[in-house]
Amino acid sequence: MKKLINQPQNVVAEALRGMAAAHADLLRVNAEPPYLVRRDAPVQGKVGIVSGGGSGHEPLHGGFVGTGMLDAACPGPVFTSPTPDQMLAASHAVNGGAGVLHLIKNYTGDCLNFEMAAELARAEGIEVEQVLINDDVAVQDSLYTAGRRGVGATVLVEKIAGAAAEQRRPLKAVAEVARTVNDQSRSMGMALTSCTVPQAGRPTFELAEDEMEIGIGIHGEPGRRRMKRASAAEVAVMLVEPILGDLPFRSGDEVLAFVNGMGGTPLLELYIMFAEVARILEGKGIRIVRSLVGPYVTSLEMAGCSVTLLKLDGELLQLWDAPVKTPALRWGA
Amino acid sequence: MKKLINQPQNVVAEALRGMAAAHADLLRVNAEPPYLVRRDAPVQGKVGIVSGGGSGHEPLHGGFVGTGMLDAACPGPVFTSPTPDQMLAASHAVNGGAGVLHLIKNYTGDCLNFEMAAELARAEGIEVEQVLINDDVAVQDSLYTAGRRGVGATVLVEKIAGAAAEQRRPLKAVAEVARTVNDQSRSMGMALTSCTVPQAGRPTFELAEDEMEIGIGIHGEPGRRRMKRASAAEVAVMLVEPILGDLPFRSGDEVLAFVNGMGGTPLLELYIMFAEVARILEGKGIRIVRSLVGPYVTSLEMAGCSVTLLKLDGELLQLWDAPVKTPALRWGA
Numbered sequence: 001m002k003k004l005i006n007q008p009q010n011v012v013a014e015a016l017r018g019m020a021a022a023h024a025d026l027l028r029v030n031a032e033p034p035y036l037v038r039r040d041a042p043v044q045g046k047v048g049i050v051s052g053g054g055s056g057h058e059p060l061h062g063g064f065v066g067t068g069m070l071d072a073a074c075p076g077p078v079f080t081s082p083t084p085d086q087m088l089a090a091s092h093a094v095n096g097g098a099g100v101l102h103l104i105k106n107y108t109g110d111c112l113n114f115e116m117a118a119e120l121a122r123a124e125g126i127e128v129e130q131v132l133i134n135d136d137v138a139v140q141d142s143l144y145t146a147g148r149r150g151v152g153a154t155v156l157v158e159k160i161a162g163a164a165a166e167q168r169r170p171l172k173a174v175a176e177v178a179r180t181v182n183d184q185s186r187s188m189g190m191a192l193t194s195c196t197v198p199q200a201g202r203p204t205f206e207l208a209e210d211e212m213e214i215g216i217g218i219h220g221e222p223g224r225r226r227m228k229r230a231s232a233a234e235v236a237v238m239l240v241e242p243i244l245g246d247l248p249f250r251s252g253d254e255v256l257a258f259v260n261g262m263g264g265t266p267l268l269e270l271y272i273m274f275a276e277v278a279r280i281l282e283g284k285g286i287r288i289v290r291s292l293v294g295p296y297v298t299s300l301e302m303a304g305c306s307v308t309l310l311k312l313d314g315e316l317l318q319l320w321d322a323p324v325k326t327p328a329l330r331w332g333a
Numbered sequence: 334m335k336k337l338i339n340q341p342q343n344v345v346a347e348a349l350r351g352m353a354a355a356h357a358d359l360l361r362v363n364a365e366p367p368y369l370v371r372r373d374a375p376v377q378g379k380v381g382i383v384s385g386g387g388s389g390h391e392p393l394h395g396g397f398v399g400t401g402m403l404d405a406a407c408p409g410p411v412f413t414s415p416t417p418d419q420m421l422a423a424s425h426a427v428n429g430g431a432g433v434l435h436l437i438k439n440y441t442g443d444c445l446n447f448e449m450a451a452e453l454a455r456a457e458g459i460e461v462e463q464v465l466i467n468d469d470v471a472v473q474d475s476l477y478t479a480g481r482r483g484v485g486a487t488v489l490v491e492k493i494a495g496a497a498a499e500q501r502r503p504l505k506a507v508a509e510v511a512r513t514v515n516d517q518s519r520s521m522g523m524a525l526t527s528c529t530v531p532q533a534g535r536p537t538f539e540l541a542e543d544e545m546e547i548g549i550g551i552h553g554e555p556g557r558r559r560m561k562r563a564s565a566a567e568v569a570v571m572l573v574e575p576i577l578g579d580l581p582f583r584s585g586d587e588v589l590a591f592v593n594g595m596g597g598t599p600l601l602e603l604y605i606m607f608a609e610v611a612r613i614l615e616g617k618g619i620r621i622v623r624s625l626v627g628p629y630v631t632s633l634e635m636a637g638c639s640v641t642l643l644k645l646d647g648e649l650l651q652l653w654d655a656p657v658k659t660p661a662l663r664w665g666a
Binding site for chain 1 (some may be wrong): 602
């Protein structure tokens with residue numbers, strides 16, 4: 001296991017110390033229970049948005065804490081759900097009197113724990129809404145998940161709901177925007193290599209030198225099929241076609257195209273993939289009006305990528321373009 | 334070789350197509366000779382800033398083309414210098430009548446070709462200044478380099494000189510700012526793994542499972558020493574101590590601390606490294622007032638990191654904070 005770490009059991013706590021040291025202008029870190037919260041939280045009269053999940057997907061979620069996106073993030077151990085007490089403490093920390101929105105990737109542990117946290121918060125009189133993110137078209141039910149997994153769309157939901165909250169929309173309206181983004185998004189991913197959870201010390205799964213896995217999850221969960229390596233052009237077709245057919249996307253649609261790196265794939269390759277995705281969409285009469293390219297929802301050092309398409313309308317576009325100021329996503333501020 | 338590519342010989346051209354498709358709002362791509370130029374170039378009355386070098390270090394340099402940073406970037410083949418005709422064409426494309434500044438990482442091929450391009454441009458009446466970037470304290474002379482190599486400081490020089498040019502400072506003043514940033518910066522890097530140039534098809538060098546290389550260059554050039562793997566805390570000492578001793582940095586200094594990923598190392602580990610760097614600096618009475626954490630000067634999919642420290646003053650701080658709008662670095666716009 002070749003990693004820049006100290007003790008495997010301390011990776012999340014130490015990375016949080018690094019986040020606090022690097023981004024004190026944007027956020028604060030609470031050590032116990034662990035959560036990150038935007039520096040000026042709670043913002044009075046603004047819906048507080050909380051997300052979270054297992055660590056190992058950085059910059060998701062902590063890198064998206066700041067003005068115009070998340071108010072707080074709850075990091076679990078690597079690939080393991082955070083606990084209800086983290087979520088409850090984070091909900092308290094961001095509650096500015098307008099209620100709290102939980103954005104939850106659809107994994108069984110995350111769902112159960114966020115549900116418990118919501119019950120506890122409501123018992124204390126905090127209004128809580130929850131939105132489930134389940135954009136992965138690869139598989140129905142999987143290791144860790146009943147139904148579809150939440151993957152790349154999470155970034156888009158967090159950004160757009162964050163902008164709606166910044167405009168001081170009420171809780172139900174912010175939740176509605178988040179649901180719309182999830183409903184209009186579809187994703188699919190693939191891997192060229194496995195990844196190693198620090199405390200496990202060995203790869204999560206094995207992929208031969210001439211193999212790849214199509215439809216993989218962000219914890220190395222099995223995908224649709226394991227097959228011989230293919231070209232970027234062929235991989236793009238295998239990812240984009242199921243996405244297009246599922247919504248379905250149609251000629252004339254305007255989309256945000258997001259090519260996400262899994263952690264170990266360099267940007268050079270992600271742009272080659274973006275070119276292939278753009279070519280397919282152009283051929284279908286689907287217009288890319290916004291783009292995002294880079295490692296935003298990762299699986300430690302896994303090599304691979306995912307594609308997410310979000311069907312845009314004027315409202316979502318305006319919220320996407322609104323200022324955001326977080327460690328990993330920033331513009332207009 | 335597990336890469337998301339089509340033909341190995343086409344990786345740069347195809348990635349440029351992806352850049353053009355993803356970032357048409359920020360930049361344009363010229364296919365032959367290949368260069369990227371900011372969308373509104375040439376900007377009349379503004380110094381035009383051109384950089385470039387071998388590909389495989391993305392987002393460097395193309396990801397830094399846009400308002401407040403580079404006017405153009407010339408991508409060579411992977412780990413190979415671009416040609417004088419690329420640099421000359423890019424210089425023409427950004428010449429708004431206030432002269433052109435070439436920012437050159439200190440590698441023999443880059444230096445020779447930029448020098449030739451400058452001669453050709455001057456012969457046509459374009460005023461050209463050149464600034465050499467050589468911040469790597471690891472080795473004196475190396476494969477590809479006489480003197481010190483240019484590495485992480487390149488991002489800082491490009492950002493800060495870009496801000497000075499945006500303020501319409503004259504050519505000699507912008508070059509002077511760039512030289513100051515280089516003079517006040519020191520870097521050192523390390524690798525846990527090798528990387529594979531697509532057209533070579535095999536790793537550039539070999540590192541055993543229990544080994545790392547300290548002081549490595551961004552093309553896998555040999556460093557100071559190969560040794561047994563060490564903890565993040567130990568690696569941080571091995572990188573930071575030579576940096577501190579070289580300038581030297583002193584108690585009371587204010588710095589920008591940049592922990593750079595080599596391509597295959599996930600953000601989780603970079604933040605652990607940042608925490609260690611911050612702890613060392615705090616112990617020395619050196620204050621981190623700005624930070625940058627992420628993969629900005631990469632070596633394809635190499636696992637590893639580098640540390641760069643820039644000694645700041647009020648002038649450099651104000652230029653660092655000025656708005657920038659590029660694919661890979663963006664704030665305030």
